[in-house]
Amino acid sequence: MALQTRVKLAKLDAPKVHGLDHHTLIRIYRTMFLSRRLDDREIQLKRQNKIYFQISSAGHEAVCAAMGLFLRPGVDWVYPYYRDRALCLMLGVTPLEMLLAAVGAKDDPSSGGRQMPSHWGQPKLNIVSKSSCTGTQFVQAVGAAEATLYYEGRPNALAQAKKAPLGEYVNHERDEIVYVSSGDGATSEGEFWESLNVACAKKLPLLYLVEDNGYAISVPVEVQTAGGSISKLVRDFPGLHVAECDGTDPIESYSVCKEAVQYCRERRGPALIHAQVTRPYSHSLSDDEKLYKSAEEREEEARRDPISKFALFLVREGVLDQKQIERLETEIDNEVRDAADQALAAEEPSIDSIRMNVYSPDVDPTSAAFAAEPHLHGAPKTMVEMVAATIADEMARDERITVFGEDVADASREENLKHVKGKGGVFKATAGLQRKYGNDRVFNTPLAEASIVGRALGMATRGLKPVAEIQFFDYIWPAMMQIRDELCVMRWRSNGAFKAPVVIRVAIGGYLTGGGVYHSQSGESIFTHCPGLRVVMPSTALDVAGLLRTAIRCDDPVMFLEHKHLYRQPYNRSENPGPDFTVPFGKARTVKEGSDLSIITYGAVVHRAEVAAAQLEREGVSVEIIDLRSLSPYDWQAIAATVRKTHRVMVAYEDMLSWGYGAEIAARIADELFEELDAPVRRVAAMDTFCAYQPKLEDVILPQASHIIAAVKQLLEY
Ligand SMILES: Cc1ncc(C[n+]2csc(CCOP(=O)(O)OP(=O)(O)O)c2C)c(N)n1
Ligand SMILES: [Mg+2]
Numbered sequence: 233m234a235l236q237t238r239v240k241l242a243k244l245d246a247p248k249v250h251g252l253d254h255h256t257l258i259r260i261y262r263t264m265f266l267s268r269r270l271d272d273r274e275i276q277l278k279r280q281n282k283i284y285f286q287i288s289s290a291g292h293e294a295v296c297a298a299m300g301l302f303l304r305p306g307v308d309w310v311y312p313y314y315r316d317r318a319l320c321l322m323l324g325v326t327p328l329e330m331l332l333a334a335v336g337a338k339d340d341p342s343s344g345g346r347q348m349p350s351h352w353g354q355p356k357l358n359i360v361s362k363s364s365c366t367g368t369q370f371v372q373a374v375g376a377a378e379a380t381l382y383y384e385g386r387p388n389a390l391a392q393a394k395k396a397p398l399g400e401y402v403n404h405e406r407d408e409i410v411y412v413s414s415g416d417g418a419t420s421e422g423e424f425w426e427s428l429n430v431a432c433a434k435k436l437p438l439l440y441l442v443e444d445n446g447y448a449i450s451v452p453v454e455v456q457t458a459g460g461s462i463s464k465l466v467r468d469f470p471g472l473h474v475a476e477c478d479g480t481d482p483i484e485s486y487s488v489c490k491e492a493v494q495y496c497r498e499r500r501g502p503a504l505i506h507a508q509v510t511r512p513y514s515h516s517l518s519d520d521e522k523l524y525k526s527a528e529e530r531e532e533e534a535r536r537d538p539i540s541k542f543a544l545f546l547v548r549e550g551v552l553d554q555k556q557i558e559r560l561e562t563e564i565d566n567e568v569r570d571a572a573d574q575a576l577a578a579e580e581p582s583i584d585s586i587r588m589n590v591y592s593p594d595v596d597p598t599s600a601a602f603a604a605e606p607h608l609h610g611a612p613k614t615m616v617e618m619v620a621a622t623i624a625d626e627m628a629r630d631e632r633i634t635v636f637g638e639d640v641a642d643a644s645r646e647e648n649l650k651h652v653k654g655k656g657g658v659f660k661a662t663a664g665l666q667r668k669y670g671n672d673r674v675f676n677t678p679l680a681e682a683s684i685v686g687r688a689l690g691m692a693t694r695g696l697k698p699v700a701e702i703q704f705f706d707y708i709w710p711a712m713m714q715i716r717d718e719l720c721v722m723r724w725r726s727n728g729a730f731k732a733p734v735v736i737r738v739a740i741g742g743y744l745t746g747g748g749v750y751h752s753q754s755g756e757s758i759f760t761h762c763p764g765l766r767v768v769m770p771s772t773a774l775d776v777a778g779l780l781r782t783a784i785r786c787d788d789p790v791m792f793l794e795h796k797h798l799y800r801q802p803y804n805r806s807e808n809p810g811p812d813f814t815v816p817f818g819k820a821r822t823v824k825e826g827s828d829l830s831i832i833t834y835g836a837v838v839h840r841a842e843v844a845a846a847q848l849e850r851e852g853v854s855v856e857i858i859d860l861r862s863l864s865p866y867d868w869q870a871i872a873a874t875v876r877k878t879h880r881v882m883v884a885y886e887d888m889l890s891w892g893y894g895a896e897i898a899a900r901i902a903d904e905l906f907e908e909l910d911a912p913v914r915r916v917a918a919m920d921t922f923c924a925y926q927p928k929l930e931d932v933i934l935p936q937a938s939h940i941i942a943a944v945k946q947l948l949e950y
Contacts, residue, residue, distance in 0.1 A: 252486065256301065257551050258560070260482045261542055263300065264293035265561060267318040268539050269568045270327055271513065274334050274349065278517050282576060283334045285348045286517040289317035291510035292443050294538035295479030297322055298486040299411070299441060302493040307405050309376045309694070310359045311369040311412040314350040315443060319413075323357050327568055331575035338581040344727030345581045353726050355401040360693055361726035365717050366414070366448075367421025370440075371683040372718070373412035374427045375690020375698075377436035377502075380408055382634065382696065385672055389631040393695030396632075397594035397787055398731055402695035409496040413441040417448020419462045422710070426683035431502040432469045433678070439496045440504040441489075443479060445511035450524040463506035471501035479507025480538040483545075510536050589728035590763050592787035597766065598865060602782050602816035606774065606809030613808060616799035618773040619661040619737070622780045623699060625811040627669050630697060633784065635665055635674045637684055637701030637737075642666040644676045658703055659739055659799055681707060685714040688734040689722065692789075698734050699784060705740035705793070706753040719789045720764035735783045735790050740769075741886060742918075742934050743797040743836050745927045751796075752923035752930065754835075754886045757893040759791050760864040766817055767864040769793040771838040774806035775861050778815025785814065793863075795836045803839060818865035822874075826856035829944055830874040832897055833884040834860040837935055841884055844940035853944065863893060868900070875901060879910040880947050884940055889917040911950035916943050 252260075271288035278286040289296065292315040300322020303310060312319055317330065329341050336345035342353040342361065353361030360376070362369060383390045383404035393402040418424065419442055431438045442462050446453050454460040463476050473495040477488040485507060492503035510533040514521040521530070546552045552560070613621060627633045640662040642654025649667060656663025666674035677684050681702055688698035702708045708715075715736070722732040742752035760767050766788050770776045776794070783790040798804055823838060824845055831841045838859045845855040856874050860866050875881050881901060883894035898913040919933045 254551050260297045261546055262560060263297045263318050263321050264539055266564050267293045267321055269564055270330055273568050273572050287314050287350050288513040289315040290513045291445055293318040294482040295485040295507040295509060298482045299489045302489050303411055305357045308408050309410040311373040312352045312359060313413040313415060316413055320352050325354060327571040328574055331571050332578055335575050335578060337578035339578060343725055346727060347725050355729045361730050363717055365713060366418040367423045368713060368718050369412050370423045370427035371686025372690035373410050373438055374430050375687035376694055377410040377438040379691050379694035379696055380437055386631055392630060392632050407497045409437040409439055411439045413443060415448060416444040416453050416462060417456055420456055423682050423686060426680040428466060428469055429678055430683060432471050435471055435501040437496040437499055438502040439492055442506045443509050444506060445509045447511060449515045449519060466504055473503035476506045479509040480536045482542055512537060589723050595787035597782050597786040598816050598818040602814040604812055604814045606813045608807035608809055610808045612805040613773055614800045614805050615773045615776050616659055616661050618776040620663050621808055622777045624665060624668060626781060626784045632697040633699055634696055635662055635699045636677050638679055638703045639676060640701050641674055641676045646671055681711040682714050685711040685719060689719050689732050692732045692734045693730055700736050702736055702738045704751060705738050706750045708738060716762050720762045724764055732789050733787045735792055737792045737794060739796045740793045741795040741797055741836055742923045742930055746925055747923060748925035749922045756793060756863055757887055760893060766790040768817060768862045769835050770861055771798060771835055771859055772804040772806060774809060775815060777809050778813050782814045782817060797836050817862045818867055820867035820870035821859045821861055823857035823859050826854040827878060828854045829880040829947060830856045830878045831882050831884050832858050832871055835886055837884045837886055840937045841940055843937040847941060848944055872905060875905045875908050879908055882914040882916055882943055884916040884935055886918055886934060888920050889915055890920050892917050911947045914943050914947055916940055
């Protein structure tokens with residue numbers, strides 16, 4: 233096996249000094265060797281076609297094992313990279329559990345056979361489920377570290393989080409830290425830099441380990457990183473403790489990890505360790521490094537192999553003799569063989585289990601429990617005023633709620649609050665919340681959307697209830713990866729072990745007069761396309777109160793789309809329905825009953841449909857209007873009922889005509905209700921182009937009442 237080659241090649245260049253007792257030294261070696269043998273075994277299984285993928289931790293074992301001595305399982309929070317097998321072994325993940333993941337078994341604790349091997353995750357050890365995305369982990373770890381500080385100041389929030397679903401995994405200790413690791417390649421992702429910025433600005437107890445094996449698949453580090461050294465680049469981040477070490481040497485790694493962990497535990501700020509490691513087994517079994525690494529490079533790496541070097545070190549230092557090493561290795565080989573036999577015999581997940589854990593099994597936001605009567609009181613509020621009022625009520629009830637985003641605070645400089653009115657959002661949707669609840673609960677973030685969503689996810693993972701704001705839908709795209717690949721998938725990929733009940737409030741839509749391309753976009757279908765995410769879009773202030781409260785009390789991630797054009801209209805205002813008013817998701821509202829034709833709509837088009845219907849009424853045409861208000865899930869029963877009643881239907885929406893949200897509704901009506909139809913299903917929607925700055929052009933592009941009237945008349949001719 234490859235290992236034997238390396239023992240022969242290794243030189244006696246291991247460090248001579250060590251302050252470690254024999255027990256610890258042997259524990260380190262045992263873990264390193266076990267890690268390597270698990271990789272070797274998986275490689276063998278892959279070659280025998282008994283598993284489907286393998287990515288190894290070979291070459292990374294020393295620094296990971298050393299780090300594992302300092303992180304406390306179930307106390308510190310851990311976001312490990314896929315090459316952190318030795319760390320996970322140290323924390324208590326068993327060889328069997330690792331091999332259950334490799335074979336994709338039902339009882340794989342990291343994902344129930346849903347993720348590829350080495351995608352670690354175990355709630356009882358505070359190891360947070362990792363995706364395959366390189367770089368998304370950084371900002372999530374920031375959110376987890378923010379939760380550390382939050383719980384420190386708010387024990388009541390901790391108590392509330394423990395009572396919520398999955399509360400058994402919520403924990404906090406005074407000197408806990410958060411660990412996040414990555415390769416050299418992943419530090420090129422924007423989220424790495426976004427995370428460092430926040431970690432340093434907020435002095436978070438966040439420990440980074442960059443395991444630099446010189447390559448990201450085939451891309452060498454000098455192409456990846458300016459100057460070839462990530463630690464050089466980050467050295468001037470304020471308050472960041474930066475250290476380098478030979479990550480193939482457990483003794484050197486031990487002292488560097490010790491110092492960095494202590495720095496974070498003492499709350500002096502974040503720390504970053506840059507560890508030089510090797511990658512002797514190619515990137516994965518799908519890669520062959522001989523295609524891009526020279527023979528000399530590979531030989532040089534072999535000489536630095538941590539396992540062979542450390543074995544020789546232990547012999548030389550008299551910790552173990554050759555026989556004892558061999559005995560230890562045989563014992564480990566037997567352990568790995570037994571675990572592999574057990575894993576290979578393990579049950580596979582059942583086919584019907586695939587639908588489990590897309591959404592919360594504990595809270596059903598579509599249920600009757602969320603159907604409440606309004607107790608209206610006070611002066612009528614606009615939609616935007618109702619957003620602030622609803623969040624304010626919920627924050628009083630639930631101390632887990634944090635509110636953040638760009639400009640959402642009244643004034644970040646608290647001393648200014650005595651003299652100024654406060655901003656509270658570019659639309660004032662969060663006005664007064666910071667003043668009322670403090671700047672640990674309501675705060676501005678750097679201008680970095682991926683990190684807004686990633687931080688929210690990290691907080692939610694630890695039991696908080698973030699209500700984050702994306703200022704304009706048009707600028708949500710930097711956060712797309714965090715939303716699509718992380719937020720929506722967290723519960724499913726961890727087979728229900730972790731969840732992400734984040735509310736993302738987003739100002740959306742056109743009809744703005746002068747919004748142009750970048751202040752007018754729709755695109756809700758892109759998010760209704762994401763399983764795991766709830767998407768709602770109210771058109772009245774009353775529905776804002778009911779649906780936003782349901783969103784906050786929901787146990788799933790919710791995208792709450794607030795139409796900018798509707799924020800301050802007089803026609804959709806409402807008195808406050810009271811602090812217990814909720815509206816269930818997936819229940820449409822009948823805006824107006826009618827008998828000749830149905831319009832299925834939502835958002836800003838609801839009012840346009842009402843205007844059209846009023847005019848048509850004068851011409852003797854009776855139109856029924858259904859406001860979906862909840863887009864995923866949506867109320868198919870209400871749609872079917874209205875089609876069965878009028879037999880003529882139009883779907884009117886602001887998203888683009890082609891591939892837009894209404895296209896799916898129209899398709900389903902044609903699919904399932906064809907025999908009910910007296911006329912084709914008609915879509916009235918935005919042109920397949922962009923909204924223009926010139927209001928007249930925007931009026932042509934977006935659906936108007938006149939378009940609806942014309943389409944209704946055509947449909948009535950059938
Ligand atoms: C966002 C993203 N882009 C691309 C990939 C494909 N990919 C997987 S691992 C990898 C290289 C990672 O290199 P590095 O961070 O140095 O880690 P290493 O594998 O070398 O330990 C790439 C490009 C991915 N998983 N995620
Ligand atoms: Mg690398």
